[in-house]
Amino acid sequence: MLDISVIILTYNEEVHIERCLNNAKRFAKEIFIVDSYSTDKTVDIALSMGAKIYQHPWENYSKQFNWGLQNLPITTEWVWRMDADEYLSDDLINELHQTLAKLPNSVNGFTAPCLRVFMGKYIKHGIIPLILLRLFKIKYAQCENRFMDEHIQVTEGRVENLKNPFYDDNLNGLTWWTTKHNGYATREAIDLLLTEYNLLEQGTTANSGSHSSAVRQKKMKYIKMPLFWRASAFFFYRYIFRLGFLDGKEGFMWHFLQGWWYRTLADAKVYEIKKRFGWNDERIKAFIKETYLDK
Structure with a gap:
């Protein structure tokens, strides 16, 4: 496994969490879930799959994620921010293994393209893929405090681009x-x-x-x-x-x-x-x- 911890914020994600964790296990050394006191089977499923669960009251995405960065016992150099309804493509997982093995110290973050799946169909046309900073060295990053479209920000060093995508694929109706x-x-x-x-x-x-x-x-x-x-x-x-x-x-x-x-x-x-x-x-x-x- 790579020297990466995954942080996932959850609230009632039982429909997604198994798929998400199976995907994260393919590249991450540790998986942390910051749960906002789910009332469904999210926590039970995650525990059975070996994820480390921490619960914290929800205020907003920025504060919740930054709480995780500041309080989780993360020992890896890198962190991947992952939503429960997301998964990395096979090509992106392979790219992570190849890229992190030969990386200069000056690089502190990576962006990757996010592609949309809606009602089971990949939306190929009409939108330009979001290019989001999702992989970062924990000591150089935080989530910006905004009401919408909160991005991870790296405070110093270079941000490079990963070429292969991850998918946003929500299974709710x-x-x-x-x-x-x-x-x-x-x-x-x-x-x-x-x-x-x-x-x-x-x-x-x-x-x-x-x-x-x-x-x-x-x-x-x-x-x-x-x-x-x-x-x-x-x-x-x-x-x-x-x-x-x-x-x-x-x-x-x-x-x-x-x-x-x-x-x-x-x-x-x-x-x-x-x-x-x-x-x-x-x-x-x-x-x-x-x-x-x-x-």
């Missing part, structure tokens, strides 16, 4: 998916407002990879577009111009739900807050600070 994305839309709306009003923490020199930086720059352009129009334009760009329609019914549902419905819902929540405070920027900023930052 559409009712679960839409309920979860309703919660995501609230977080996305707050993140959009924090960014629009320049209320996010500034001045960090940490590195999440060049792709993450490029995505954040595109998000800044997205924020400057008109509410609702931007979500519709985003859907048509993905589904028509980037050929999302080639992935059949599953592709339509993915791009419609994730590319239009979810982002329209986030815009509706932005609109709701702005309307509530009479479109007054100072009142809106005061509300955001008091409700989401001053805690």
Whole structure:
């Protein structure tokens, strides 16, 4: 096994956890689960498979993951951040074995492409793969504190790119998916407002990879577009111009739900807050600070 520990945050993941752990065992020396007091069989399954379980109350993803980095008895040099509904491709596991065997000390992190599987179908068209920093040396990294799209950041050293992908493949149904994305839309709306009003923490020199930086720059352009129009334009760009329609019914549902419905819902929540405070920027900023930052 490689000198890697895997950290997985869980809450009621019995449908995914066995697949996830079987995959992690193929490359990781140790597997740690930080569980938010699951009420299903997640913990029992994980214990039976040899994972090390720690439980901690949930606040948000950033705080939960950083709690794990600071409190788990990790002895390996490297950590892979893994969600319960993810798994690494065979090619990526082979690449990890080859890459870590001949690595200069100046490299402290790696990104890898994340590909989407939706309703059992790989979504090949319409979206550019996310390139996420998932492998890092523990003493140089932390999870940034954001409401949405929290990235691992490496505080010094180089970040290199792994070529082969891992997969995001959630096995829950559409009712679960839409309920979860309703919660995501609230977080996305707050993140959009924090960014629009320049209320996010500034001045960090940490590195999440060049792709993450490029995505954040595109998000800044997205924020400057008109509410609702931007979500519709985003859907048509993905589904028509980037050929999302080639992935059949599953592709339509993915791009419609994730590319239009979810982002329209986030815009509706932005609109709701702005309307509530009479479109007054100072009142809106005061509300955001008091409700989401001053805690």
